[in-house]
Amino acid sequence: MRPFLIAPSILSADFARLGEDVDAVLNAGADVVHFDVMDNHYVPNLTIGPMVCKALRDYGVTADIDVHLMVKPVDSLIPDFAKAGASIITFHPEATEHLDRSLQLIKESGCKAGLVLNPGTPLHCLDHVMDKLDVILLMSVNPGFGGQSFIPSTLSKLRQVRKLIDDSGYDIRLQVDGGVKVDNIAEIAAAGADMFVAGSAIFNQPDYKVVIDQMRAELASVEA
Numbered sequence: 388m389r390p391f392l393i394a395p396s397i398l399s400a401d402f403a404r405l406g407e408d409v410d411a412v413l414n415a416g417a418d419v420v421h422f423d424v425m426d427n428h429y430v431p432n433l434t435i436g437p438m439v440c441k442a443l444r445d446y447g448v449t450a451d452i453d454v455h456l457m458v459k460p461v462d463s464l465i466p467d468f469a470k471a472g473a474s475i476i477t478f479h480p481e482a483t484e485h486l487d488r489s490l491q492l493i494k495e496s497g498c499k500a501g502l503v504l505n506p507g508t509p510l511h512c513l514d515h516v517m518d519k520l521d522v523i524l525l526m527s528v529n530p531g532f533g534g535q536s537f538i539p540s541t542l543s544k545l546r547q548v549r550k551l552i553d554d555s556g557y558d559i560r561l562q563v564d565g566g567v568k569v570d571n572i573a574e575i576a577a578a579g580a581d582m583f584v585a586g587s588a589i590f591n592q593p594d595y596k597v598v599i600d601q602m603r604a605e606l607a608s609v610e611a
């Protein structure tokens with residue numbers, strides 16, 4: 388498996404000083420910035436759009452920005468986020484009429500592409516598009532809010548998707564998002580995840596480096 392990546396969700400960051408807070412979490416050892424886009428339509432919350440992504444790039448953020456679209460429809464936002472500096476764009480299959488077309492749009496825009504499966508979304512939506520995926524994100528909470536508890540059935544779903552990826556032979560990251568904490572990250576990794584989105588577990592702590600180091604120590608026990 389590829390090296391584990393830690394992707395703090397900026398949903399729990401300090402929006403009044405977002406650039407500084409993102410810099411702080413990257414300097415503390417995070418790998419990727421996870422950027423949650425909510426439209427108060429696909430999910431019952433409203434957050435940030437391409438202007439904020441561009442603002443982070445203009446501020447000097449060079450790490451990958453992983454844009455998780457919780458919006459419906461998705462297609463019109465894809466070129467906007469690509470221009471704004473997104474590295475990865477993921478979306479939910481229920482949010483587009485044309486899954487394959489939306490994935491192609493992301494690829495043509497120069498970004499990596501991914502699908503996000505809610506806890507109740509069946510795996511068959513992955514059929515026929517595995518060759519277009521760079522990331523599969525399994526939500527371990529229902530999307531819309533930070534600070535929820537990890538849904539335990541995600542572990543068996545992770546094992547199934549890990550097998551699908553390994554059997555496919557494609558180079559696809561398996562990301563997990565929701566309720567990821569120091570005390571469950573090892574179990575989640577052992578089930579097959581290799582990219583961990585964590586919001587409140589990191590941003591609600593006074594020292595981001597302490598919690599990221601603790602997560603890495605837990606992950607090291609799985610790698611060993």
Ligand SMILES: O=C(CO)[C@@H](O)[C@H](O)COP(=O)(O)O
Pocket residue numbers: 396398399421423455528529530531532533534535564565566567584585586587588
């Ligand atoms: O996409 C979402 C929620 O919809 C997540 O990225 C959350 O922001 C994760 O927050 P924590 O559960 O880690 O606090």
